[in-house]
Amino acid sequence: MFDLALLVQGLPLLLAGLWNTVWLSACGLALGFLIGIGVCSLKLSERGALRRLGGAYISVFRGIPLLIQLLFIYYLLPRLGLDVPAWVAAIAGLALCSGAYLAEILRGGLLTLPVGQVEAARLLGLSGRTTLTRIKLPQALRATLPALLNEVILLIKASSLISAVGLAELTRTAQNLAASSFLQLQFYLAAAVLYCVVNISLALLAGRLERRFAKGRA
Amino acid sequence: MLEARGMSKRFGEHTVLQDINLSIQRSEVVCLIGPSGSGKSTLLRSLAFLENYDDGEVFVEGELLGYDRASDGRRVRSRPSRLSDVRRNMGMVFQQFNLWPHLSVLENVMEALLRVRGMKKDAARRLALATLEKVGLAEKADAWPNRLSGGQQQRVAIARSLAMSPAIMLFDEPTSALDPELVGEVLQVMRQLAEEGMTMVVVTHEMGFAARVADRVLFLDQGHIVEQGPPMTLFKNPQSPRLAQFLGNYLERNSLFEAAPALNRVDD
Numbered sequence: 448m449f450d451l452a453l454l455v456q457g458l459p460l461l462l463a464g465l466w467n468t469v470w471l472s473a474c475g476l477a478l479g480f481l482i483g484i485g486v487c488s489l490k491l492s493e494r495g496a497l498r499r500l501g502g503a504y505i506s507v508f509r510g511i512p513l514l515i516q517l518l519f520i521y522y523l524l525p526r527l528g529l530d531v532p533a534w535v536a537a538i539a540g541l542a543l544c545s546g547a548y549l550a551e552i553l554r555g556g557l558l559t560l561p562v563g564q565v566e567a568a569r570l571l572g573l574s575g576r577t578t579l580t581r582i583k584l585p586q587a588l589r590a591t592l593p594a595l596l597n598e599v600i601l602l603i604k605a606s607s608l609i610s611a612v613g614l615a616e617l618t619r620t621a622q623n624l625a626a627s628s629f630l631q632l633q634f635y636l637a638a639a640v641l642y643c644v645v646n647i648s649l650a651l652l653a654g655r656l657e658r659r660f661a662k663g664r665a
Numbered sequence: 666m667l668e669a670r671g672m673s674k675r676f677g678e679h680t681v682l683q684d685i686n687l688s689i690q691r692s693e694v695v696c697l698i699g700p701s702g703s704g705k706s707t708l709l710r711s712l713a714f715l716e717n718y719d720d721g722e723v724f725v726e727g728e729l730l731g732y733d734r735a736s737d738g739r740r741v742r743s744r745p746s747r748l749s750d751v752r753r754n755m756g757m758v759f760q761q762f763n764l765w766p767h768l769s770v771l772e773n774v775m776e777a778l779l780r781v782r783g784m785k786k787d788a789a790r791r792l793a794l795a796t797l798e799k800v801g802l803a804e805k806a807d808a809w810p811n812r813l814s815g816g817q818q819q820r821v822a823i824a825r826s827l828a829m830s831p832a833i834m835l836f837d838e839p840t841s842a843l844d845p846e847l848v849g850e851v852l853q854v855m856r857q858l859a860e861e862g863m864t865m866v867v868v869t870h871e872m873g874f875a876a877r878v879a880d881r882v883l884f885l886d887q888g889h890i891v892e893q894g895p896p897m898t899l900f901k902n903p904q905s906p907r908l909a910q911f912l913g914n915y916l917e918r919n920s921l922f923e924a925a926p927a928l929n930r931v932d933d
Contacts, residue, residue, distance in 0.1 A: 561763065563763035564765055566715055566757075566759070567763040567764075567765075567822070567825075568765075569715075570713060570715075570752065570755065570757040570826075571777035571781060571825070571829060572749045572752070572753060572777060572781040573777060573780055573781060574745070574746070574749070575745055581776065581780065585767050586765075586766070586767050
């Protein structure tokens with residue numbers, strides 16, 4: 448059931464898979480975060496048309512399973528004449544999907560801000576963008592840190608779905624090793640441990656950030 | 666330097682301000698008084714275009730506030746950058762202070778100096794510290810706003826506005842959210858500003874402050890300016906029954922304090 452020699456032999460492959468999981472998720476989240484800010488701004492807009500556009504985005508990308516989104520993007524892009532590598536489709540899928548969730552988390556954070564803080568910023572002449580990046584977002588991020596961490600961890604785990612577009616990320620690598628060695632438990636356990644290490648590290652990091660942010664609060 | 670002509674404001678069917686005509690001169694201190702819901706805060710907020718007035722006009726140093734004339738003569742909302750430009754010499758202090766809690770006291774005061782005035786960090790820091798000194802809070806520069814008392818927070822908010830060297834300052838019930846024993850320190854700073862010649866419009870329930878510092882007092886009721894004039898004229902000889910009643914209520918409450926001198930607050 449367990450074979451240490453085979454595990455050591457397979458470890459470089461597992462770590463390469465983990466690396467794919469981490470960087471593809473990181474890129475997807477970074478892009479998704481920008482999308483999230485944009486969609487959230489749409490949803491908070493004074494114009495009804497823009498609000499509906501933001502709402503439609505969220506309905507679509509939150510409503511369709513990530514796996515279907517990934518496959519759709521993977522097969523759609525070549526039809527549009529865009530011959531892109533699989534990793535582009537993977538990052539696009541992760542970003543579009545996490546953008547919808549992050550938009551709603553950020554909106555929740557922004558809605559708790561007292562409107563007077565923004566009025567004070569306006570009267571001092573701060574532009575809309577400066578007010579967003581210097582006054583609103585820093586506070587929204589602090590307020591929603593636990594929810595953001597949840598979303599990050601969920602996305603890292605959901606990134607196992609990008610194996611569907613042919614990328615050997617951690618889950619797919621473990622599957623391959625398990626199939627070729629017949630040591631299923633060993634390699635799935637190894638993958639589980641690696642996922643846990645990443646996600647627990649992130650949780651610890653978020654905990655430190657939270658304590659640092661707490662300083663300013665009475 | 667600040668003027669309203671025939672200004673009206675409605676919330677749906679409800680008219681909150683009707684045909685307000687008002688002209689404020691340089692270095693004048695004007696206090697707006699009136700019962701709750703009389704429209705005095707809405708008037709002040711309209712003068713800063715935090716509420717968009719519906720009819721009439723507001724001019725800040727001769728420039729129309731909040732609207733532009735389109736080519737066909739109709740008026741359209743100003744772009745945000747234009748609005749900021751017309752408001753560049755206006756400062757405002759709010760009932761709830763509205764400091765930014767994620768920034769230190771010093772950073773609160775420096776923020777607009779850096780991002781709006783485009784000052785270098787060192788220069789902004791020096792100016793911010795000097796302004797905090799003026800409101801007696803230089804030693805709190807590195808504190809977090811939420812660690813300060815309400816009175817201190819409001820003085821920081823005044824410093825934050827003041828650092829931008831406004832020509833006119835609007836105060837929206839600056840002491841109404843404060844514990845009674847903290848009111849005096851804020852009024853003291855405002856009084857000092859008035860003595861230095863700052864143009865001020867103050868919505869307040871502090872009749873003592875209005876009596877001693879205002880050049881002119883406006884009494885609002887149901888969205889109208891019912892009566893206005895020098896504070897002593899208004900307080901001693903109210904012409905309208907509504908103002909007489911309003912002042913009566915106030916004096917009655919204060920007479921309770923006078924009966925127990927130990928409870929009497931020292932304003933100055």
